[in-house]
Structures are given as structure tokens and as C-alpha cells.
Amino acid sequence: MTESKNRDLLQGTLDLLILKTLGLQPLHGWGIARRIQQLSSDVLQIQQGSLYPALYRLQDRGLLRSEWGQSDEGRQVKVYRLTEAGVQRLADETRSWREASAAVEAILAAS
């Protein structure tokens, strides 16, 4: 049971990271993974095995939508972007993440 709780936590975090990345600009799948890696200075490596299920799940929940479009190199790629609901969710999730991490930080800072 502990394992699955762990996964839930990670999943929630991954969802937030994807939403944030797409909040900056629409991207394709590889781009999202790449961007998260860059932004976290290579600390966070996104496994493809979790990326795509997360993308499809977020689509199914109506937070993302996708379109086939042209990449910079002129290739057919599937580009994801936030929906209105996604934008809203990003704001909510960001706020609650900040609150939670501040709270955890406060506890860790206690001596």
C-alpha cells in the first residue's frame, strides 16, 4: 500500500510539472520531457513510461488538448497545450504546492 501512495504523490507532481511546462508554451511529448530536464538542471529525469500515460490521463480529464502540427524541422508532431481548465488547474496546483512545500520546509527547518 505504501508503494502506491508514493506513486500517487509522484504522479501528482509529474502532472504539475507537465502543466507548468505547457503553461509556458505548447510542446510535443519529447519537448516536455526535455524541458523539464533543462528547467530542473538535469535533476528531474522524466521516464517515458510515466510521461505518456500522464499526458493521456490529463487529456482525458480535459486539462490538455493536442493537435498534430509541424515541428521546427518540418516533421509531423503532436503538440500539447493547456485548455482553459488546464490553466485554472495549473494556478490552483501551483498555489497548493507552494503552501505544502512551505509547510514541509517549516518543519524541516525546525531545530
Add this chain to the structure above:
Amino acid sequence: MRLASRLSDFAWRWRQRLRGLFRPSNLEREIQDEMELHLEMEIRSRIEQGMGAAEARRSARLEFGSLESHRAASRDVRFGHHVEQVIGDFRLALRRLAGSPGFTAISVLTLSLGIGAAAAIWSLAKATLWPDLPYSEAEHILLIDTRWNDRDNGTASPAELVDYQERLTHVLSDVGGWTVSTLNLVTETGAQKIPAGFLSHGTMAALGLEPAMGRRFTRDEDRTRAPVALLSHALWVEEFASDPQVVGRSITLDSQSREVIGVMPAGAELPDHLLLGSPVDVYVPLGLQPESITNRGSHFLTVAARRRADVDPSLVAEEVARLGRQFETEFPDEYPSDMGLVVSARPLAKTLREPFVQPMVVLFLAVGFLLSMATANVAGLLFARGEERGRELAMRAALGAGRKRLIQQMAVENALVAMAGGTLGALTGGLLLRGLATWLAQAQARLIDPELDLALIGGAVALSAVCALTFSILPLTQLRRQLPADSLRGTRTSTSGVERRRFRRLLTIGQIAAALALLSVAGLLSRSFLRLLDIDPGFRTAGLVTTQISLPRNGYQEIEDVLAFWDRLVRDVESKQGVESATAAVYLVLGGPRGDMNFEIDGRPIPDDKVDPAADWQVVAPGYFEALEIPHIAGRGLRHQRNEGDHGEVVVNQTFVERHFPEVDSAAEVIGQRIHPGGEMTQPAIATIVGVIPDIRHASLDQRQRPQMLFSHAQFRFWSNGRPAPSMNLIVKSNLPPETTRETIASTLRKIDPTLPMSQLRSLDEVRHTSILLPRFLTSVLLTFAGVTLLLTVVGLYGVVSENVLQRLPELGVRRALGARAYDLARQVVGEGIRLFLFGIAFGALLSFFAARALSGLLFETSPAEPATHLAVVVVLCVAVLLACVLPAARAARVDPARLMRQD
């Protein structure tokens, strides 16, 4: 703008979902493309970072992992996936059920039988125990019951009604009394007899009945016996074509013209005829006359009252009872203390329910047993199936199927069985109800609406839902305890297996017990019913037909007219070809209990503080004893001479002689004794006993013997207040077919008086049949239930025993190989069945003891403890148990060690 984009988001999302649902292959391809592209980009990026092409490809692939499982993971998060899963479970379940048609058919049929029977009995119970009363604020309505020793129909006399109306106003707002009789309605299409309610003022107010059109009649109209009438809804529709202008028209009832002042709403009905008997078609004022208002002797009014809303019901009961006690002190002559007068107020709903409570309790118990039996059987089947599937489930669990998925699949499968059982059960219930309704309609019991109602369907569905839940959860609790490894090894001694078998054994013991109880109840009822059938009523019914004819007051005003009419009718009918004989009687045989009459024996005055003796009475026309073949024990029949003087004749029955002339040795000694019919209250009339007949079952087949007096119609002075009965039952003995007899009587009647209607022609055999319709009904239903229960028990027991044999096959094989005889093995199997049977009998005896108790009031000359019946039931059950064991025992006996060895 924002809204527009939200809408577009929404539409896109659902388009995707539906695409995933209906075009899954497109979606799969898309996921595939996307992932391959991803991989390609990753490889290119690694090459750009300076990795060798081959190395980049290899490391990227390695890191990416299984394309297939990612794809599956992406697919599974989609919405459509859940739908597909459930659809898949349904498909799987259907395939499985179709794969074992025997199991499916037996479970569904068993369930539908149980549910159908329960639903039908439930509807019947609802209609009888909680009838829809067509009265406003029915909980405030009371029936005032006036009864004493030996007289139990609770009706009141006119003087008592007036007392209830005038002396209880502080607790009762309205009081009314009524009686039901018939009136002849003459219209353009002819004459017909219709049931009529004679209502005192206050009746409709007490019942809260309001005409749908027009008005109630007033106090003055009641007092003056005004020529007004209210129509029932049915009569208004059938005879007056729903004429909206009917109020104000005049109609002819019993040759008297009456003004229609209103029409009652549909469903309005007098309470005593609400559930049984024919509904009243016309309501007229009772019109109590001043001289009858002092009458405390003749009781014929049913009294209803409405209590004041602010008065406590217990206070009302107290006040009513107190008035009864006051009667005794105020009128000691009319109510001597040894009469045991009790006046009580009884809630209407409770009074109506009373006659049905015991039969319904019995039916409820029976159907409860049946339903639990059906459920237990299906549960047993599912357990057996669970055992069979234990390996399969364990295998699938080991291969990674989540427990939630397995539970979901089992639940879907069981839900399918339960829903099918429920649906079929609702249908069965509907059919059963329809059958019951037709049957009960013969006894004029308008108890149930044969249409399937929503509550019935709802109940059936709710029941099947409960069953589905139970069946899903029970086997799954077993699954949880089962370790995959155990099941896969096929360890048959695992704890779960033992527990499961123990549970099934308990179920079977319960079933045997329930079957025993139900069989005993059905057995006792059948026995009692057979005795009823066997009874010799003491008179002939075969070949006799009857019809009721009533004479209106107008046109038959003179005594001579009434007597002449009956004389002529009987004589004319008798003279027709094919008619053997004709006679008439005021009371039809087997028509239920009726009023009694006081009398005094000449020379034995009754002291004022003692009650006059009373006897049932009957009035007959010439030829009655001959037509019904009632013999005389002593003396002769009535001479039917018109007698203007004070002397007349009476024939009495055996019980009359035994009770009132205990000193005589033989019936012949009472011939010549004289009695004063009507007691001291009537004229100084004297009737001489001229004959004694044996006790006949006059009122009903199961009646207790009561003293009876029979008078001649011609000597009306002895049994009426000066007028011969205007309404009699013509009884005709003929060898013609019923239709011809009917036509013969009708044409004779038309010749005498074309305005007179006759009621439906019935044979006395039919009357006899109808008089025991309700016991016949109860007995047949219970016998059917008991039969089904027995069958279910056999099936259940067979399941347990044969499963046991299957599991012990290896052991049996080894023992066979070691030299055990086939007979020993079979005996052991049968022994198992017998053990269960003995436990079942022990519990069942206890159950039957209580069940038989519940029956006692329904049995006729049959003791609830009758040993013969109980013994027979045990024997039947024992035979059934042996039958259930025969096949498995044969299988055990045939066990072939060599084949078993090869199998394992």
C-alpha cells in the same frame, strides 16, 4: 470568448473519448506513432550530443523501456477503457453462463420462482392487510360493535343506533348505521336486482364519503324516508352512460320512483363490502320510523363513527364501552345481565384486516420459507461453482489480475443471474397474481388488482439486487482466504474448503427443516380441507339450481299478493317439462351465518333477568324437505296451511331437541310440544313441533351445530312482524341443461310479472364449491409452495452430497482398491444424507410446532398436532432425501480405482 474556448475544449475532449471508444485502433496507432517519434527525437538528440549512431540508438531504447507496456499504460488511463472493461466483463459473464446452461437455468428459474411467489403474496398481503380505504382520514373511523353471548356479528338495533348518535357526541362527531339489501331497478332495458345500501343520516359523514356529483341526503330526508337515491360510480357508468345530467332524473327502484340526488366517486364503497362481496350500486335513506326507534330487539345495522380529531382514541373506547354498561342498567329487560352485552369501538382498518391476518401470516411464512430456500439453493450452487472455479481464479490472480477486477467480474456474473431471476420473477409474479385474482373473484373477493403494479416490480428488482450482492460477497470472502498456491496445488483439505462445506451443510439442514415445516402446514391444511370436502351437509345439492327473486313493496303491498306470487311461481315452474320439483326458502343453504330468533317453550316461562333461548331460523315453501332430501327423524314435514289464528307448525333439528329438551330420550317425544316463536315480545302465537330433522350444515360446511327452527312461508305470523318475506330463493330440481332451466324459469317469471328480475342462476353444487373456495385457495397455494420447496430441497441436498462424493473420489478409489465393497461406499454416501436429514428433522420439528400453532384457527376438525399427518410428512421427506442420495451413491459405488489413478 473564454466560454467559447471552454466549450471547444469540452467538445474536443468528448470527441477524443468517443473516438477512443469506437475507433480504438486509430487511437492505438496514434499512440504508437507518437512514441516512435519520441524515440527518434531522443536518438537524434543523443547523436547531436556526440554519441555514435548505434550507441545512441541502443541507449535510448534501453532507457525508453518497453514500448508495448507504455502504450498499454497510456491506453488504460483513458475513459473508454473502463467502459470497455465492464462490457468485457459482461461478455465474459455471458460466455461463462452460456457455457454452463444447467447451472444458469436452475439458478434463474429457482430465483424467479422464489421472487415471483414472494411478489404475488406480497401484493395479496398489501391488498388485504393494508387496504386502500376510500375514506378521508380513515384513521378516525371506528366501527361500533354490539355483541353478546352466542351472537357475534356485531350489528346494532335502531334504538341502539340512535343512542350512539345522540349520547356520544362529546367524543364522536358523526355516527351512522346501514344495512345492505337489494332493490329492483327498472330501466328501458329491463329489470335487474342491484345491491342497495340503506343508510342512516350520518353514515356518509362518518365515513367521510362525498358524492362526486350532487349531494348527500339530509337528516330530514332520512327521517321522512324521502324518495331519493345516490348512484354508485359503476351504476352511473353502466346504466346511465355516464350522463352528466343524471342528478335530478328519476329512477324506478322497487316500483317506486326516486330522484337521483348524486353520484358517488369511483371506488367509494361501504366498508363491510370493501373486500368481500358485491359492491353496493345504489344508496337510499334508511328512514328509521319513530316506532322502530324504540326497537332494541332486532339487530341489523352496521354502525360506523368518526371520532373527534382532538379526542384520544382510548377515551373514545372507554366512553363507548361505558354506554354499553349503561344500557344494562337502563334497560334491564332488554339486556339481562347474563346476556353478556359488550359494546366496543374498533378501529375500521383493524376490523377489516382481522379475517385475513391468520391466512396471510401462514402464506407469508410459507413464501418466506420458499424464498429463503430458493436463495439458499442458488447460494449453494454459486459456492459449488466457486469451488470449481477456485483454480481458475487463483491462476488468474497469480498472473496478475487484481482482486478488484476478479470481484468485479464475479459481481457482474452474479448480477446477471440475479437480474434475470428478478425479471423472470416479476413476470412469474404477475402471472401468479392474475391467477390468484381470477380465483378469488369467484368468491367475490375483490382483493387484488391483477395488474402488475410498480411496487411489485420495484420489490422484485430490489430483491434481486439484494440477492446479487449476497451472492457476490459470500463466495468472494472465500476467495480472499484462499491462497493461490493452495488452490493451484489442488489441496482439497484447505480450511476454506472445509468452511465452505460446513456452510453448505448448514444451508441444507435449514432447507430440510423449512421443507418439513412447510410440508406439515400444507399437510394439515389438506387434511382439514379433505375433511371439509368429505362432509355430508345433510342435504342434496346435485341437480339443484337456485335464483333469488325479490318482490318490491309497491305492487305487492298486500300479504295475499306475496303469498299468491310465490304459490304461483313454484307451481308454474314445477309444471314445466323437465322440471322435477320446485320450492323456495328465505335463506339459501351454505350462505353463511345469519340471524337467530328468540323463543320460549310453552309452559316454561323465562324469568325477566334471564335471556330467552335463541335458535337459527329458516322459512320454506312446500316441497323443501323433499327437494333437498332432508329426512325426518320423527314426525312429519310442514303442512303449509294458511292459518289466520294463533296456532301454527314448526320443524326443529336434532340439536334443538338436545339443547332445549335434554330430558327426552327420543326425538319423537318432543312432537306436540309447543313454542312461542319470538319470545315474549311477540304476539301470543304458538307453534307446535310437528317434526324433527337431523342436523344439517345449513349456514356453512364447517359450522358448529346450532339449534334450528323451520317455519312455513304461509305461516308468516310466526316469524315476521306481519308480512311474509318479499325475497326468497327459488330452488329447482331439473334434469335440463342449466341454460334451458334458466330460460324456463325466466319465461315463467315474465308471465307472472314482467318487471321482476331474477339473479344469476347458480347450481347448489356451485354454491357448495364457492362456500369453501377460500380454504381451497389457501390449501392449494400452500401445497404448491410445499411441492416447490420439496423439489428445491432435493436439488440442494443432491448438490451437497454429490459434491462431497466428487471431492472424496480419490479416497473412495483408494478404499475400493483396498477391498471395500461398492455397497459400503454407497452406504457411506447415503449415511451422509441421512445425517443431514436427521439434523434437519430436529430443527424442522421445532419449526413445524410453531407453524402449526399459527394454523390452529384455520383448521377444520383437525388438530395441529395430528400425528398421522406429521408422520406422513416425515416419510415423504425421507423418501425425497433418499432420492437425492441415490445418484451420488451410485457414483461412489461405481468408483474405478484404476481410472482415478491415471487421472491424478
